[in-house]
Amino acid sequence: MHGSGLIDMLWFLLASVLAVPLFRRFGLSAVLGYLFVGLLLGPYGFAVISDPDSTLAISELGVVMMLFVIGLELSPPRLWQMRHRIFVAGSVQVLLSAALLYAALLAFGLRWQSAAIVALALALSSTAVVLQLLAERKQLNSAHGKAAFGILLFQDIAAIPLLAAIPLLGHAQSESEHFTGGMALYAILVLLLMILLGRHVMRYLFRAVAWTQMREIFTAMALLLVIGTGWIMHSVGLSMGLGAFVAGVLMADSEFRHEIEAQVEPFKGLLLGLFFISVGMTVNLTTVASSPLLIAAGVLFLMAIKAVVLLMIGKWQSRIGLRESALLAATMAMGGEFAFVVFADSVRFGLIDALLRDRLVAIVGVSMALTPLLLMAMQAYFKRHPAETAAPVYDSIEDGHPRVVIAGFGRMGQIVGRMLGARKIPFIALENSVDQVALSRKFGNMIYFGDPARLEVLQSAHIATAEMLIITADDPETNLKIARLAKRHYPNLRIIARARNRQHAFRLMDMGVAAIRETLHSSVEIGKMAFIGLGIRHERAEEYARLFLEHDEHILAEQYLVHDNEAALIASAEEAYRELEALFDADRLDRPDTDQP
Structure with a gap:
């Protein structure tokens, strides 16, 4: 140059x-x-x-x-x-x-x-x-x-x-x-x-x-x-x-x-x-x-x-x-x-x-x-003068006897809906995205356009007679808003909600909602496949996955008691890791991972 x-x-x-x-x-x-x-x-x-x-x-x-x-x-x-x-x-x-x-x-x-x-x-x-x-x-x-x-x-x-x-x-x-x-x-x-x-x-x-x-x-x-x-x-x-x-x-x-x-x-x-x-x-x-x-x-x-x-x-x-x-x-x-x-x-x-x-x-x-x-x-200028949007016209819901209401019909909600549909359990799904509603209806799903964070929409979905509300919306704040609204008006309704992480799960648990962390089970499944790929017998990998899930649920319940105390939460996490190592070591000593001598 x-x-x-x-x-x-x-x-x-x-x-x-x-x-x-x-x-x-x-x-x-x-x-x-x-x-x-x-x-x-x-x-x-x-x-x-x-x-x-x-x-x-x-x-x-x-x-x-x-x-x-x-x-x-x-x-x-x-x-x-x-x-x-x-x-x-x-x-x-x-x-x-x-x-x-x-x-x-x-x-x-x-x-x-x-x-x-x-x-x-x-x-x-x-x-x-x-x-x-x-x-x-x-x-x-x-x-x-x-x-x-x-x-x-x-x-x-x-x-x-x-x-x-x-x-x-x-x-x-x-x-x-x-x-x-x-x-x-x-x-x-x-x-x-x-x-x-x-x-x-x-x-x-x-x-x-x-x-x-x-x-x-x-x-x-x-x-x-x-x-x-x-x-x-x-x-x-x-x-x-x-x-x-x-x-x-x-x-x-x-x-x-x-x-x-x-x-x-x-x-x-x-x-x-x-x-x-x-x-x-x-x-x-x-x-x-x-x-x-x-x-x-x-x-x-x-x-x-x-x-x-x-x-x-x-x-x-x-x-x-x-x-x-x-x-x-x-x-x-x-x-x-x-x-x-x-x-x-x-x-x-x-x-x-x-x-x-x-x-x-x-x-x-x-x-x-x-x-x-x-x-x-x-x-x-647009930020200082937000547009006045007309209230969306939600679908009228004719089905009167759903056993389950699903709030949010994205990736997770669709899987839940397929499982319920396979057992012929009647449900109603609510989704706030017009595009998602149109796409899901092409596959014959019972889905309606509506915002599940609005009480009148939940009521039109016959939430009062439903046995369960399953919240699978992507946004954590939306999940919390729907759970809070449902608990306030239907305190005896059983609610299962998707949680982004442990902190989100703790906030749902504060309301008495069963929280399912969205990546927990898929991550455990990947870990199990890694064990198998590294030569550990299939049944032993299954056992390790089961032990991890049981231990993690136990730790989640313990950490919930101190989740407002950061120092105690960190100490609990460190102790939980040591406990998990000891748990795996004890199980490995009882039964070897492989058939090799």
Whole structure:
């Protein structure tokens, strides 16, 4: 590595390590921290980095790897299910935003060719920034997160014909630079060939590499897959990111998916950080300072136009609610990194001049920097003004003679229900998740939508005549709330409740509820299998498991008496461990573990 490149890398690492944790410490986005680092290090800041263009070219691999990892999460059937969000919502967003921006740019004096290209470029949002912001806030699976992801996928697809249109509308430097119809057909054939053959070829290669049992070769193969598919697509005029995304989708249901993701993830994170730094370096502070009102007006107009369109899409097309639609609009109203490529090509083909390019780059860069702050302000407002939600309409329950009521019908509740159903013991299950209710009813379970933490719901489930209430909800606090409510109104009702841990069990025992720790028996079963695997006879392993359970139940009852005294509880735990060792030793002396002499 050349000395200047090494020094640049040291500056990148030092500035990131100092700035990004500081931004996170004050509750700001890591993306904003990276952009700030880019502003400081770039040619319009302290000019520490000598060649920001080469850095941006390398860092774009971070976006490519991010799209590959996203593809790994989307198998072809799931992608087909998202077709409405991708093609309908995505096309409406791009075309409507571009049309409004196009009209404004024509009024600003641009030729129709230039206005069309610039409007389409500004209509696209930053895939890297949007997905990073959603991931930071754990909102990728939220309603607005899913809508944003579908629109972003369409934007990545729309970027391909946009690049092809630039030389056609501009003044190409040579005939070889035109993206002809033959080249387009060739690109489509290569893409189809990769989809049809790539899945089998890639799996065969990964099986061969996995056979070597060398992790570094597997890592090299994972990187080769991402960069290689990206290069193939780029060589035929398509997006590198699209190629990597397709490769990820093809490997989404393979046995190597999780290992590939683990190998690519560290590189993706580092290169994405470098990408955001590079974007920060492209913001021309001199241009912003020379025309602050013009840049501010451009940023405001761009984000306002796109926000209105996205709000309409969320509210009326995606049907995700007003607040979710507002979050969708705030997240995606910015410009995107792809605009930098479009603006550079537009200058090369004579569509816009260098001054307009600098102003447009500044508008896009500032919009990207403002988005994390806008999201923070919006979420702070939502926190201070919580939405007034209408009371849910719970199911009416007609079954009048259940012997058991099950509160919560997740993984544990379903097992209990299957056991009761097998013995034809009538029960009613209450679940507060609409999705879980719909799924369980497909399998013929007697389950109703209702919140078991509400007295009227328990009463409608005929809890007064039931013999038992079984509480299997996932959340410990919900379990305690249901148990407390039932005990207060039906003190003679027998209640069995799922407990997360010993402390949760103690709180249930305070109310006279039988507490079953959710991982106890499965953990004992694993321990028993470990004994057998280590050569201990099956009946001896069974005996050890029985002894452990009896001893643990005895200790739980003893510790319950002192669970409010931490020192006594610790002393009891230490004594219990010594007792268990002595118990196992005594049993082993009476009967040996193995048949060996």
